[in-house]
Amino acid sequence: MPKKLVIVCLINFxxxxxxxxxxxxxxxxxxxxxxxxLTHAHSHVAMLGWVYLMLYTLIVxxxxxxxxxxxxRLFWVTEFAVVGMxxxxxxxGYAAFSxxxxxxxxxCSYYFVYLIWTHNKxxxxxxxxxxKASLFFMLLSTxxxxCLGPAVSMLGQASAFYQIAIQFFLHFQFNGWFLIAIITVFFHLLKIKDSKLFRQFFSVLVASTVFTFALPIQWFAPHNVLLWINSIGVVLQLAALFTFIKLIRTKLYTLIDKKSKLIVCIYSFAMFCFVLKVVFQLVSILPEFSQVVYEHRNFVIGFIHLLMLGVITGFLFAFILQSKLVNYFKTLYIGVYCFILGFVLTETALLVQGCNYYFGYEILPNYYLLLFLFSLLLPLGILFILLNLFKK
Incomplete structure (x- = not known):
């Protein structure tokens, strides 16, 4: 894997x-x-500069x-677009240049899909x-x-159409393109064979990805049918998790056998976050809780970070650690553990304060200061991982 490209992705991150x-x-x-x-810049650089380009590098x-x-050449044109954003x-904000x-x-992503679809072997x-499923969901998400332009011109940014269009992009980027691409690389490393169990896993995974989009629609265009569709999707997602564990159980031991404890740690971290994601979505079956999640920003940010930093980044870090691009020096251990600790502390703070809002309790003492201090560990961890790559 080209070290230069991985470094660029981590700098974006x-x-x-x-x-x-x-x-x-x-x-x-x-x-x-x-x-x-700044929120728009943060989300675009994280999604498109870190995750997208890292998946680009891994797939190629x-x-x-x-x-x-x-x-x-396409990587650098895409990076130019990221720097522009x-x-x-x-x-x-959203204006002519951005x-x-x-x-x-x-x-660039369309051309990437064409190239991969044509040349992958x-x-x-x-x-x-x-x-191919992950690439399809990438195309679908766009x-x-x-739809954003027509939504603004016809109904305005406050309309359900506009908000659902944003959620459509985010849902199928995260749960379709990003997550399935991560599973693709993971299954490649595990050398998972075609089987009836895999076919069941794939069918249930795709169906759950589509059905769970009913929840964000429900936030802006409420209807009881959407709650039932989301419930079916969440149950299917739970079934996908069980088949996923069955598929990888024995193969994972082989993959991490005799590997560094750090690799075992980061895979365990990513897997735990993946299970936690499914559990939290399972709770969304309850109508009251599904609405609470939307109304309390702490829960929304916490869940996005659970998926983005816990599941997706957790696996991406594991892939980098297995690529022989890193030295197992102190900088790498400090970087990985700093990042995980920062993630755990910030997620805990968001969850506890979100529960406080819901139950009507007072804000945690020095909540915003603590959240800022905990968040310092995230860029610090990434910086140490980058320093390790530069030393190799």
Whole structure:
């Protein structure tokens, strides 16, 4: 795996983490920037500069044997789009320049899908099916973006149409493209064979991904039918988790056997977060709780970070650690443990305060200061991992 490209992805992640830290500081002091604009920059750089480009690098590395120059050029054009969003969003939010760079990124992703669909060569039916499914969901998610313009012009940003379009993009990016692409690489490393169990897992996973989109629709266009559809999706997701564990149980022991304790730790962390994600979504079957999640921002941010930082980043870190790009020096251990500790502390603070809001209790003493201090550990951890890569 090209070390230079991994470093670029991690630098993007570090910048996104610093932006997140500034957002946390805004609750205790003046940051001199528009909070909403910076939030857009933070989310776009984290999703498209870190996760998207890291998955790009992994997919090309593992599934494209003939690595033509076009893949390297496309990576840098996509990175140019990310840098453009990184600089324009904090200044102007959604406006001419930021929208132009976002559009460029979407077209780069379309070309990436075309290249991978055309050139991918894998002997495994399992990874072929999963890879194409993840790319399909990436394409599908962008329909939400194309609906934003008509939604604003016809009904405005406060409309259900506009909000559902945003949720459509986010849902199928996170739960479709990102998560299934992660599983693709994971199953490739585990050498999972085609079987009836895998086919069941894949069918249930795709169905649950589609059905659970009913919950964000329910937030903006309430209907009892949507709650039932989400409930079916959540139950299917639980079934997918059980089949997932069955598929990987014996293979995972082989993968981590005689590996560093750090690799075992990061895989355990990612797997635990994956299980926790499914458990939290299972609770959304209760109508009262599903509405509470939307109304209390702590729960929303906590869940997004659970998926983004816990599950997706947890697995991405594990893949990097297995790639032989790192040295097992103190910097790597400090980096990984700092990141995990920062994640656990911030998620705990968000959850506890969210529960306090729900039950009508007072805010935690020094809550915003503690959240900022805990958040310091996240960019610090990424920085140490980067330093380790530079030393190799």
């Amino acid at each position: 570090l910048i996104a983490a610093v932006m997140g830290l500034v957002l946390r500081y805004s609750s205790i002091g003046d940051i001199g920037l528009n909070y909403r604009f 590395h593992y599934f494209i044997p003939d690595k033509k120059p076009i893949y390297n 990184m600089l324009s969003f904090p200044i102007q 929208i132009s760079f976002s559009t460029l990124h979407i077209f 894998t002997e495994s039916i399992v990874t072929s099916i999963l890879l 329909f939400g973006v194309w």
